[in-house]
Amino acid sequence: MKFILSILFLCIVNSSAEVPQGAEKLIKAYPDKISHYKDNKLFFKDGSSMIYDDGKQKNEEELLDNPDIEDQFKFKFNYTTPGTNDAGRIRNETFFKKIYGNSKEEVAKKLIEIIWCPKLVNQKIKVTTVNDVDKAILKISNELDQHPNLKPYLSNIGGTFNWRKIAGTNRLSTHSFGMTIDINTKFSNYWQWDCKCTNENAKLKYKNKIPQQIVDIFKKNGFIWGGNWYHYDTMHFEYRPELL
């Protein structure tokens, strides 16, 4: 019996050792949606699966346009030196559709309306209930609401749910999934506005006016910040706990 148990234990240890770190992070981040990883496939709770690593070498453009799930972890999210890489901008669209909904209508069914910063702003916004993103945004909103100094940045927020493509690309914006929020555009820097172009090969000079205090509050609730990207978008926060 003891022998059988130790063999069983070794098998479990062995099979978990084969799970890539990225897949492990996804399973932990989306427990309601992803069940497990096996033989280079990520399995979802609805019984479907996706190839984890397509084995292809990709240049920067291909990483953005045609990434597999593994590529989403290509760059490490760098919170200490913003503007150095595009970690988190590499997204496999099919993956996010599986998590949040396959179409505008499917995503819309899972949205809920909340009041953003009731004391300072009092604006109605729509966010997804998938992964308890709504609860995370309420927590963020309640904490931000305690800091009147931040009011200008939080007022008149740029938007949450909006099923659309990223300007100049064929890629769906994460605003399509209801887990992304743009704060006040007035204090934001966006690479496309600065270079007056949509060309991702343009040489950019990093700029930011968003206080670190806001970034920190989003970060501790599972959100990455677009102000960290080489292709910076400083108003933009999206729920990506697997990258934190």
Ligand SMILES: [Zn+2]
């Ligand atoms: Zn945005």
